[in-house]
Amino acid sequence: MATVATPGLQRRERLERIWKEPSGLVGWLTTTDHKRIGILYFFTTVIFFALGGLEAILMRTQLIGPDADVLAPDTYNQLMTMHGVTMIFLFVVPMSTGAFGNYLLPLMIGARDMAFPRMNALSYWIFLASGIFIYSSMLVGAAPNAGWFDYVPLAEEQYIPGLNIDFYTLGLIFNGISTTAAAINFLTTIFKMRAPGMSVNRMPLFCFAILAVSFALLFALPPLNTALAFLELDRALGFQFYEEAFGGDPLLWQHLFWIFGHPEVYIIILPAFGIATAIIPTFARRKMVAFPLVALAEIAVAFIGFGVWAHHMFAVGLSTATTVYFAAATLIVAIPSAIQLFAWVTTLITGRPEFKTPLLWIIGFIVLFIMGGLSGVTLAAIPFDQQVTDTYYIVGHFHYVIFGAAVFPLLGGMYFWFPKVTGRMFYERIGQLSFWVTFIGMNLTFFPMHILGLVGMPRRDYTYPEGLGWTTLNLIESIGAYILTVGLLLVAANLIVSRFRGKPAGDDPFGGDTLEWTTPSPPPSYNFAVIPTVRDPYAGWDKEAREHDLQRLERGEGVLERGHETPGTTVLDANSDEILEMPSESWMPVLLAAALGVVFTMLLLRHYVTAGVFVGVAGLALAVWHWKEPADAHEPTGSTETASAVSAADVERRRRALPSGWWGTTLLIATEAAFFGTLISSYFYLASLAPAWPPPGFPKPQVALPLALTGVLLTTSVPIFLAARNARHANTRAAWLWIALALVIQCGYLAWQIVLFVEDLSTFSPREHAYGSIYFALLAAHHAHVLVGILLSGWLLSRLPSGLTNYRLIGVRAVTLYWQFVNAVAVLVVLTQVWPSL
Amino acid sequence: MKIPRPPLSLLVWFGLLGAPLAWTSQHLVGVGMTLAACTEGMARKGVPADPWMIAATAAGALVAVLAGASAIAAFRATRGTDEPPQGRMNFLARVGITVTPLFLMIILMSGITAVLFPKCNQS
Numbered sequence: 001m002a003t004v005a006t007p008g009l010q011r012r013e014r015l016e017r018i019w020k021e022p023s024g025l026v027g028w029l030t031t032t033d034h035k036r037i038g039i040l041y042f043f044t045t046v047i048f049f050a051l052g053g054l055e056a057i058l059m060r061t062q063l064i065g066p067d068a069d070v071l072a073p074d075t076y077n078q079l080m081t082m083h084g085v086t087m088i089f090l091f092v093v094p095m096s097t098g099a100f101g102n103y104l105l106p107l108m109i110g111a112r113d114m115a116f117p118r119m120n121a122l123s124y125w126i127f128l129a130s131g132i133f134i135y136s137s138m139l140v141g142a143a144p145n146a147g148w149f150d151y152v153p154l155a156e157e158q159y160i161p162g163l164n165i166d167f168y169t170l171g172l173i174f175n176g177i178s179t180t181a182a183a184i185n186f187l188t189t190i191f192k193m194r195a196p197g198m199s200v201n202r203m204p205l206f207c208f209a210i211l212a213v214s215f216a217l218l219f220a221l222p223p224l225n226t227a228l229a230f231l232e233l234d235r236a237l238g239f240q241f242y243e244e245a246f247g248g249d250p251l252l253w254q255h256l257f258w259i260f261g262h263p264e265v266y267i268i269i270l271p272a273f274g275i276a277t278a279i280i281p282t283f284a285r286r287k288m289v290a291f292p293l294v295a296l297a298e299i300a301v302a303f304i305g306f307g308v309w310a311h312h313m314f315a316v317g318l319s320t321a322t323t324v325y326f327a328a329a330t331l332i333v334a335i336p337s338a339i340q341l342f343a344w345v346t347t348l349i350t351g352r353p354e355f356k357t358p359l360l361w362i363i364g365f366i367v368l369f370i371m372g373g374l375s376g377v378t379l380a381a382i383p384f385d386q387q388v389t390d391t392y393y394i395v396g397h398f399h400y401v402i403f404g405a406a407v408f409p410l411l412g413g414m415y416f417w418f419p420k421v422t423g424r425m426f427y428e429r430i431g432q433l434s435f436w437v438t439f440i441g442m443n444l445t446f447f448p449m450h451i452l453g454l455v456g457m458p459r460r461d462y463t464y465p466e467g468l469g470w471t472t473l474n475l476i477e478s479i480g481a482y483i484l485t486v487g488l489l490l491v492a493a494n495l496i497v498s499r500f501r502g503k504p505a506g507d508d509p510f511g512g513d514t515l516e517w518t519t520p521s522p523p524p525s526y527n528f529a530v531i532p533t534v535r536d537p538y539a540g541w542d543k544e545a546r547e548h549d550l551q552r553l554e555r556g557e558g559v560l561e562r563g564h565e566t567p568g569t570t571v572l573d574a575n576s577d578e579i580l581e582m583p584s585e586s587w588m589p590v591l592l593a594a595a596l597g598v599v600f601t602m603l604l605l606r607h608y609v610t611a612g613v614f615v616g617v618a619g620l621a622l623a624v625w626h627w628k629e630p631a632d633a634h635e636p637t638g639s640t641e642t643a644s645a646v647s648a649a650d651v652e653r654r655r656r657a658l659p660s661g662w663w664g665t666t667l668l669i670a671t672e673a674a675f676f677g678t679l680i681s682s683y684f685y686l687a688s689l690a691p692a693w694p695p696p697g698f699p700k701p702q703v704a705l706p707l708a709l710t711g712v713l714l715t716t717s718v719p720i721f722l723a724a725r726n727a728r729h730a731n732t733r734a735a736w737l738w739i740a741l742a743l744v745i746q747c748g749y750l751a752w753q754i755v756l757f758v759e760d761l762s763t764f765s766p767r768e769h770a771y772g773s774i775y776f777a778l779l780a781a782h783h784a785h786v787l788v789g790i791l792l793s794g795w796l797l798s799r800l801p802s803g804l805t806n807y808r809l810i811g812v813r814a815v816t817l818y819w820q821f822v823n824a825v826a827v828l829v830v831l832t833q834v835w836p837s838l
Numbered sequence: 839m840k841i842p843r844p845p846l847s848l849l850v851w852f853g854l855l856g857a858p859l860a861w862t863s864q865h866l867v868g869v870g871m872t873l874a875a876c877t878e879g880m881a882r883k884g885v886p887a888d889p890w891m892i893a894a895t896a897a898g899a900l901v902a903v904l905a906g907a908s909a910i911a912a913f914r915a916t917r918g919t920d921e922p923p924q925g926r927m928n929f930l931a932r933v934g935i936t937v938t939p940l941f942l943m944i945i946l947m948s949g950i951t952a953v954l955f956p957k958c959n960q961s
Contacts, residue, residue, distance in 0.1 A: 200930070319959060
């Protein structure tokens with residue numbers, strides 16, 4: 001029977017032609033489609049999960065009985081460290097945000113892509129390159145071996161002299177670039193790309209979870225990166241950040257690491273909470289109980305998570321007065337978690353639950369999360385924590401949290417969205433079997449660890465002697481690990497076979513409540529033929545609105561078929577703001593990631609000049625990337641809407657709209673502020689420990705010249721402001737001149753500062769004392785920051801003579817904002833620098 | 839004289855963010871002071887920890903209480919519809935009402951207890 005080519009069908013075909021990417025390997029290498037990038041993340045993280053699992057199995061085999069010699073001690077240390085690093089940095093976080101977040105978030109908010117599609121691709125390629133970088137350590141027999149939290153002084157050069165720890169420090173900084181870029185992208189997407197009508201109170205709960213996680217990443221990664229940079233400087237260049245004999249402090253590492261490390265726990269489990277809140281209403285056939293409270297709980301957990309870091313350090317000798325601050329926050333953070341728990345359970349009890357495979361995993365998650373959460377609350381009791389620190393109790397606790405509360409929902413999510421991604425159904429009975437086998441294996445593996453910890457078995461030991469009463473429980477754990485592996489293999493087998501032989505799923509096999517279920521399975525490259533309008537957080541269940549969408553498609557309203565178009569909306573109320581022309585596929589992300597891979601490899605090998613050359617190559621790739629500009633954004637009109645239909649208020653609103661580029665820059669500034677905040681805090685932390693600051697023999701810092709130079713730098717705020725104002729009024733030449741003036745002053749400032757820096761280096765060294773280490777690190781970071789600002793201004797100068805496009809206007813706004821931030825940081829840095837002389 | 843009422847959006851945002859930011863400040867001051875109180879550098883400067891901790895706790899608690907009141911006022915002023923912007927403001931006000939007691943509890947629990955302990959004793 002011939003298909004009637006309705007206007008709606010014709011529009012779908014046109015959109016398919018517009019959004020279709022090349023097929024084959026080239027298509028995958030150059031893709032900017034969030035769904036394909038999500039799939040790339042998925043398969044990459046699954047491979048890392050398999051590697052991390054293999055490491056775990058080898059360790060459990062070593063520990064199956066006393067005095068076993070399956071693994072040598074150093075091999076065990078390497079496997080143990082790589083297992084932790086892999087599962088946290090290369091599996092759970094990239095799986096939950098990179099795979100699930102990327103694939104689902106734009107679909108759930110009714111967008112056609114992420115806010116920055118090419119940056120999204122870059123995040124993936126950097127993630128892949130960092131994973132290969134870290135795992136290449138195993139090929140050269142020098143994998144990280146000081147545990148996943150890599151405590152100093154053990155991790156210092158004199159105790160572990162090979163490349164092991166350098167792979168860790170540089171690999172995680174490399175990985176952090178990917179994660180930071182992804183977080184900025186998620187936040188901007190949530191802020192700017194929600195479908196019209198999806199105000200904050202109508203956003204799906206999964207999106208709240210991604211919002212919370214992205215904010216947490218933005219502020220948690222800078223302390224980790226700072227700690228890693230300090231360690232690498234200690235190891236490679238002989239700095240003294242963590243050397244107590246030279247004014248450093250090993251506890252500085254612990255503070256910085258756990259300021260990252262505990263939020264990281266919530267970064268790991270919050271997307272899983274989001275998955276649970278997506279699955280439960282669907283299978284309970286009712287809306288989530290206490291929707292606003294669940295949303296707030298997701299944010300509150302991430303926020304309070306920043307104030308509990310020292311509960312990982314209760315045994316290091318902090319004063320009780322310090323630790324109570326963390327104990328209080330640790331106790332209270334359980335409340336928002338409990339709010340979610342009660343909401344999930346109440347939704348299930350008051351609904352009509354269908355116990356299909358995805359829901360089983362979520363119920364398993366709830367049970368395991370309660371157990372992991374309760375054992376976590378016990379650790380808020382300082383005396384108890386001190387007793388069980390560094391025992392298997394802790395290992396048991398965090399595996400209930402990470403495996404039970406994060407991996408179980410991920411597995412449930414894989415089943416839940418499998419039909420959407422592949423268009424096929426999985427085998428239900430094998431799905432249920434895989435759940436039960438995994439659940440039993442998980443509990444057999446990790447529950448006995450609590451008992452072993454309480455009877456004193458320390459963690460990280462590669463073996464144990466006979467006669468301590470640990471043998472039987474260790475045997476049970478190892479058998480449990482093998483059962484757990486069987487369960488996971490069943491999941492994999494089910495999904496692989498179903499991909500090829502499963503029944504067709506249809507668009508919405510489970511009656512899902514969010515917008516992705518209103519698209520075909522798998523979703524087309526353009527996601528939505530017509531941009532949906534939203535009146536409810538459960539937009540998928542709003543049948544009237546979805547019926548209306550179909551009518552709009554036939555009429556050609558809100559189709560956006562003139563190019564790679566998607567709507568931009570306002571942050572809070574998602575009013576239509578502008579129509580954005582999105583970039584299409586590009587080679588630049590993969591090339592840029594490759595260049596950065598060479599940079600980090602050269603840093604590892606301590607070939608700093610070659611690393612510098614490849615930084616230049618990366619910069620060049622970035623410049624080429626931004627040379628080809630997307631078409632201008634324009635007013636929100638559909639095919640049947642005419643320009644005259646746009647009111648003056650609409651035009652004015654668009655002029656005042658904060659574009660994605662502005663939001664991206666603001667979020668970059670936020671994470672940089674956290675970085676400089678960490679550096680300056682580290683400075684004062686080290687200063688507070690020293691009997692004299694600067695130490696005897698070091699000159700007091702100059703005051704007048706640094707302050708005067710900073711004053712000169714601050715004057716650049718005026719020409720930069722005037723440049724932005726002229727650009728807004730389309731006065732390109734004046735804008736160019738003001739930027740050029742600012743650039744001259746900025747270059748003069750930087751040149752003079754470099755002269756002072758070199759003079760200081762000839763007077764005292766960063767290798768003699770922690771004072772010198774932090775002094776030069778702080779100034780070098782600031783100078784690099786100024787240089788970035790100068791390069792951005794230079795880029796604008798080179799582009800403006802050929803006219804002022806919307807893209808360049810956004811560039812002017814972004815650079816203006818960034819430069820004012822550089823100036824603010826300059827003030828803080830100079831005040832810190834001269835403080836000892838005041 | 840009639841006191842002018844603050845704009846609704848200000849009430850909403852203060853109600854939402856007031857208590858979390860108050861706790862952040864109190865936490866940083868408290869932790870910073872208790873860490874520094876036992877170091878040589880701080881002893882050299884002779885800065886006492888307790889007054890700072892008490893001031894931070896009192897100020898934090900006061901801001902949190904005011905934020906809670908703002909959130910309640912915003913909630914009452916925006917009841918009755920789900921439509922943005924009023925519905926969105928009501929949503930954020932409800933969130934503010936719920937988070938404020940949590941942060942107030944942390945401020946009081948940590949601030950009061952920390953002052954009671956000798957500064958440089960380890961448990």
